[in-house]
Amino acid sequence: MKGLMKIARGPGNMELRDVDVPSPDRNEVLIEVAAAGICGSDVHIKHDTAFYTPPVILGHEYSGKVVEVGNDVQDIQVGDLVVSPATAYCGRCYHCKTGHMNRCTASDKKILGVSLANGAFAKYLTAPEYIIHKVPEGVSLEEAALAEPTACVVHGVTEKINICPGDTIVVQGPGTMGLISVQVAKAMGAGKVIVTGVSSDRWRLDIAERMGADVTIDVQTESDADSIIRDLTKGLGADVVIEASGACIACTQALRFVKVAGHICLIGVRGQPATIDLDPIIVKELTMTGTWGTLPSSWVTTLKLMETKKLSLSSLITHRIPLSDWEHGFDLMESQQAIKVLFTEL
Ligand SMILES: [Zn+2]
Ligand SMILES: [Zn+2]
Known part of the structure; x- marks a missing residue:
C-alpha cells in the first residue's frame, strides 16, 4: 500500500511511499481507512513546527472498517465501522490515573499519525481496541472522519466550561474548530452565537451563518465589534468567548467581548507568545x-x-481528493481555500 510519510525532521521531507500492510498485535485491530482529513497539525508537521517522531505515516482524523482483529480483541469485530482518537494513552501514569488521559506523559505513548504509530494517510492502519469507538448507525463514514476534531471541541466546550441555555457565545475564527464550536454551542442550547473573523474569512463566515451562527463580524472592516456585541447583549458582553483563531490579537479582543464574570475558552494554538x-x-x-x-x-x-x-459536519467537507493528490490537499489547507480536505481514495 501507499502511505504518506514524514520521513525525517526538517521542513518538507514528505513522501508517498510503498509500505507493507501492517498486521495487528494481539490487542489491536486492522482498519481499512474510508476517509481521512488533513488537520492543521499535519500542516505543522510538514513544516516541522509541531511535535512528531519520524519516520511516520501521518493522519489522525479518520474513519474506516475493521478487516482483521488480534487474538485478544473482545468487543470489536470484523466489519465494524470505527473511529478513534489519536492518542493511545498508557493508563498507568499520574495523569491517566487521575482521569486526564489527554495529558498522558508516558514516553512510549503512541499517537497515531504523529509519534510511534503510523496513521491513516494509507489504505490500512492498526489501532488498539481500547481507544476504538463504533460509528453510530446513520452516520456516514465521511462525516465520521470529522469525529476527532469534533471530540476536541466537545472536550473544550462541554467539559471544560459551562454553557447555559440561552447564553450568548462569541466564536473567534471560522476555521474547522470554530465552525464545529458554533454547532456544539447551539446543540448545548446557546441563544445567540456570534462568529468573528478577518476579511479573508468572508466565505467562511458565510458558511458559519449557514451552520447556525446568528451574527458574523469581520473585525478588520467593522470598526467596532465591541459595540455590536454589547448591543446584542443588552450592554453586558458575551457569556462565553471561544477563541478558535489562534491569532494573538484575538486574546485581547476576547477580554473586551466577554461579560463580567464570563468565560474564555482557548482552543486555538498560537505557536508564539501573545502580549x-x-x-x-x-x-x-x-x-x-x-x-x-x-x-x-x-x-x-x-x-x-x-x-x-x-451537528452537520458534512458541510465542513470542502474537498474530497485521492491520496495521490496529497500535495494539492496540503496546498488547499495552507492557502486557506479549504475547510476540511478529506482523502477518500487511499
Ligand atoms: Zn487534528
Ligand atoms: Zn498515561
Whole structure:
C-alpha cells in the first residue's frame, strides 16, 4: 500500500511511499481507512513546527472498517465501522490515573499519525481496541472522519466550561474548530452565537451563518465589534468567548467581548507568545480555560451528537481528493481555500 510519510525532521521531507500492510498485535485491530482529513497539525508537521517522531505515516482524523482483529480483541469485530482518537494513552501514569488521559506523559505513548504509530494517510492502519469507538448507525463514514476534531471541541466546550441555555457565545475564527464550536454551542442550547473573523474569512463566515451562527463580524472592516456585541447583549458582553483563531490579537479582543464574570475558552494554538493585558481578568473576574485533546467521555458525547443529528459536519467537507493528490490537499489547507480536505481514495 501507499502511505504518506514524514520521513525525517526538517521542513518538507514528505513522501508517498510503498509500505507493507501492517498486521495487528494481539490487542489491536486492522482498519481499512474510508476517509481521512488533513488537520492543521499535519500542516505543522510538514513544516516541522509541531511535535512528531519520524519516520511516520501521518493522519489522525479518520474513519474506516475493521478487516482483521488480534487474538485478544473482545468487543470489536470484523466489519465494524470505527473511529478513534489519536492518542493511545498508557493508563498507568499520574495523569491517566487521575482521569486526564489527554495529558498522558508516558514516553512510549503512541499517537497515531504523529509519534510511534503510523496513521491513516494509507489504505490500512492498526489501532488498539481500547481507544476504538463504533460509528453510530446513520452516520456516514465521511462525516465520521470529522469525529476527532469534533471530540476536541466537545472536550473544550462541554467539559471544560459551562454553557447555559440561552447564553450568548462569541466564536473567534471560522476555521474547522470554530465552525464545529458554533454547532456544539447551539446543540448545548446557546441563544445567540456570534462568529468573528478577518476579511479573508468572508466565505467562511458565510458558511458559519449557514451552520447556525446568528451574527458574523469581520473585525478588520467593522470598526467596532465591541459595540455590536454589547448591543446584542443588552450592554453586558458575551457569556462565553471561544477563541478558535489562534491569532494573538484575538486574546485581547476576547477580554473586551466577554461579560463580567464570563468565560474564555482557548482552543486555538498560537505557536508564539501573545502580549495581553491580564488586568481585565482580575477586574472582570474572568475565567480563562485551556483545553487539549480529548477524553473517552468527549468521544461518547461527540458520537451521541452525531447520531442524533445535532451537528452537520458534512458541510465542513470542502474537498474530497485521492491520496495521490496529497500535495494539492496540503496546498488547499495552507492557502486557506479549504475547510476540511478529506482523502477518500487511499
Ligand atoms: Zn487534528
Ligand atoms: Zn498515561
